[in-house]
Amino acid sequence: MKRDSREASGSLELWEACDPVAPSALLSEGIERALEEIGAAITSRPPRATRHRSRGVRRRVLVVAATMLALGAGVAAGAVVLGAHTGLFPTEAEQEMGGPGEALNPAAPDFRAVALQIASDIPYPRGYASWREWVLKTQVPTSGVKTSPGDSDSPFPAGLVSTGALHGWFAASAYCAWLQSWRQTSIAGDANATAQAAQTIAQAPGWKAVTDEDPHPDPSAANDPGAETGTLFGWMLPYRDAVLIGDRARVEHLLATGYGGGQCWLSDPLWMAQVRAHGDDWGRLSQKKLAQKYEQFLANGRS
Amino acid sequence: MKGVDPDERAGFEQLFRETRTDLLAYVLRRSQSTEDAADVLAETYLIAWQKLDAIPSGERARLWLFGVARNLLLKGASRHRSRHALVERLAGELRRAHPPPAPAEDERSSALHVALGALPERDREILMLTAWEGLTPKQIAVVVGIPVNLVRVRLHRARTRLKRDLTVPRPSIAPRAGYAAKRDR
Numbered sequence: 001m002k003r004d005s006r007e008a009s010g011s012l013e014l015w016e017a018c019d020p021v022a023p024s025a026l027l028s029e030g031i032e033r034a035l036e037e038i039g040a041a042i043t044s045r046p047p048r049a050t051r052h053r054s055r056g057v058r059r060r061v062l063v064v065a066a067t068m069l070a071l072g073a074g075v076a077a078g079a080v081v082l083g084a085h086t087g088l089f090p091t092e093a094e095q096e097m098g099g100p101g102e103a104l105n106p107a108a109p110d111f112r113a114v115a116l117q118i119a120s121d122i123p124y125p126r127g128y129a130s131w132r133e134w135v136l137k138t139q140v141p142t143s144g145v146k147t148s149p150g151d152s153d154s155p156f157p158a159g160l161v162s163t164g165a166l167h168g169w170f171a172a173s174a175y176c177a178w179l180q181s182w183r184q185t186s187i188a189g190d191a192n193a194t195a196q197a198a199q200t201i202a203q204a205p206g207w208k209a210v211t212d213e214d215p216h217p218d219p220s221a222a223n224d225p226g227a228e229t230g231t232l233f234g235w236m237l238p239y240r241d242a243v244l245i246g247d248r249a250r251v252e253h254l255l256a257t258g259y260g261g262g263q264c265w266l267s268d269p270l271w272m273a274q275v276r277a278h279g280d281d282w283g284r285l286s287q288k289k290l291a292q293k294y295e296q297f298l299a300n301g302r303s
Numbered sequence: 304m305k306g307v308d309p310d311e312r313a314g315f316e317q318l319f320r321e322t323r324t325d326l327l328a329y330v331l332r333r334s335q336s337t338e339d340a341a342d343v344l345a346e347t348y349l350i351a352w353q354k355l356d357a358i359p360s361g362e363r364a365r366l367w368l369f370g371v372a373r374n375l376l377l378k379g380a381s382r383h384r385s386r387h388a389l390v391e392r393l394a395g396e397l398r399r400a401h402p403p404p405a406p407a408e409d410e411r412s413s414a415l416h417v418a419l420g421a422l423p424e425r426d427r428e429i430l431m432l433t434a435w436e437g438l439t440p441k442q443i444a445v446v447v448g449i450p451v452n453l454v455r456v457r458l459h460r461a462r463t464r465l466k467r468d469l470t471v472p473r474p475s476i477a478p479r480a481g482y483a484a485k486r487d488r
Contacts, residue, residue, distance in 0.1 A: 018415055018416065019332070019434075019435050020331075020332055021328045021331045021332050021401065021435075022401065023324060023325075023328050025400050025401045026324050026327050026328060026331075026397075026400070026401065027324065028396065028399075028400040030396040030399065030400060031327075031393065031396045031397065031400055033396075034389065034392050034393035034396045035323050035327070035393065037389050037392070038344075038345050038348070038389050038390070038393060039316065039319045039320075039323070039348065041387075041389055042319075042345070042348050042349050042352045043312060043315065043316065043352060045349075045352065045353075138452065161449075161450060165449065165450070165453070169450070261456040261459060261460060262456070262459075263456075266452055
């Protein structure tokens, strides 16, 4: 994945050059003076305005927006203790970015229990319970949990997470776990377990967690042609199709190449532990070489 | 003023001084006019002043301000714009010091604008935060309020698409409204 970033860096550099704003032009004396006056006008007002319903819809909307941002920060700093349920629901635009449903506070003491309740309708194959925990640890870490080695000591960003997004992360994780289970049981010749895995994989694109965010998963959706795997969960379908015809080599190829935005790499705690253990050595590898590492990882029974 | 802790005031004033140019650039890139940019900037700091206790410390304070400004920008035309004289004055200064950008001069820049305009809004925003604000995925996650891994996935997809669109001939697509290329028309 890092290779793609390097390949596209030329485009980003060009884009940087196309920045419509020249920051140096914002340092003119006139702008500085106007900003000083605005700053002085703001601090001449009483701070911490109290909220009165009579202040109108606009103010209430802004307070809610600011509160949504502030909630996580306050909790992360240990200043506020609230439950995971915030009672706040994102706007349509915010849904587009962060998923549908209620905004949850990942730093709340009851967040884990709430998250597991949300994920309770998503089955994981036997032996993959750690993958569910991995979602909680990596996708929505709470205060004090580092996202990866080398991160600063600061806790996870103080953002809220929607129930829809969280549900979707569990669905993606479980789906990848079922793919691994299907592959392993297929190799082991356990026909019953393989059939059960295949059945679950076939049903997964219809899970509520999936359809809430992506009603029509499509790997080549015309409405989002820039995404290499179409709609949000469109990447599931090529895996499913390969499983349903028993094409293990195809499934392994998709897994090895990180098809689906690397979702099945990110979901696999054992693989991510290896990636992190090798640090920059693997970070400098091309996508092709990293895929070879993953093939080796699979061949070694994911160890 | 009664009720204002001198340390809090000093802290806010320092935050204002340290972040105002970055924040001004941020809102200017995403606003349809200098008036809108000046209004969002003033509103953002007013919210910050009224929510002093909620502002995180250190670097996260800047990101928090970006997040507040972003929410205001998302409201777009539904926001009631202030007509405060100081906001109008800042807008005037911005027009003088920072005229609307000239049309893209070369073919590649033009192609880039077309490619950017064709990106989904959510992906373009993540690219803009990366290329123009210089934010890392972790910082972007704070600003837009989504998990950092989702930022990384979207950034990866957006870069891939941008690269493809710049190498594969495509029919011209008018850039979408909402970012500074249309400013001050």
